[in-house]
Each structure stands twice: as C-alpha cells, then as structure tokens.
Amino acid sequence: RTPPCRGGVSAELTSVVKTGNRVTVKVRFMETDPEANKISVVYSRLDKSAYENDFYLLAGDKKYLLLKDSAGKPLAPEKLVLAGKGKLRGIWYGTFPAPPAGESLMLFLPNIEPLGPFSIADE
Secondary structure (H helix, E strand, C coil), rough: CCCHHHCCEEEEEEEEEECEEEEEEEEEEEEECCCCCCCCEECCCHHHHHHCCEEEEEEEEEEEEECCCCCCEEECCCCCEECCCEEEEEEEEEEECCCCCCCCEECCCCCCCCCCEEEECCC
C-alpha cells in the first residue's frame, strides 16, 4: 500500500481532543506539489473489514478501534476523496476510545503512512 503523499499531498495531524473517555483526531491533507492535480481516493467505503483492520489508534500494543454511533456507524467519514486542486485537499476525523493519558500513540488509516507518535494531554 502506498501513501497518497506520493501524489503531491501530505497528511498532517491537526488536532487531538479528549472529551471524557473519548478522543477525536483530525487530519488535514495538504498540497506539497502544486503540479499535482489528480483526485485521489484514500478509501471508498468504511465497511466491516476496513473498520476492523484499517482505522485505529495504537497505544503500546493495544489497538483502539473507532467508536460507533447508536445506529452502529463508525464515527468517521464513510469515504475519503482528496480534491484535485487547492492547498487543502481533504480533511479526515475519527473518534476513538481514549487511551491512557501520556501513552505514545500512532494513528493508522488506510493507504497512508501511520501518523505519530503523539500523545493526549490529560484533561
């Protein structure tokens, strides 16, 4: 799997917000090459297999999967398509159970290199 960063776009963590026992992570996809103008699909559907294998926070040796709403839908966009033009190509967000404060975390999303390490400040 190759990261979409190859297409003149880089992923950067823009916020990690802890609320109670959950943490919401936001990622911004920024243009690194103005010549890059193709639309790229990071993922086209968040199905059960993708949910279980491709989207998680890793803290130590423990995986934290996305939380789900009352209808069983993961708390993240159903798909992620990066725009072909402009500085900001796309935004992704996801809500996970909060790992213990101070743990070193890595964020895993499909088709991009893991983001991190980063940590969550205690409330």
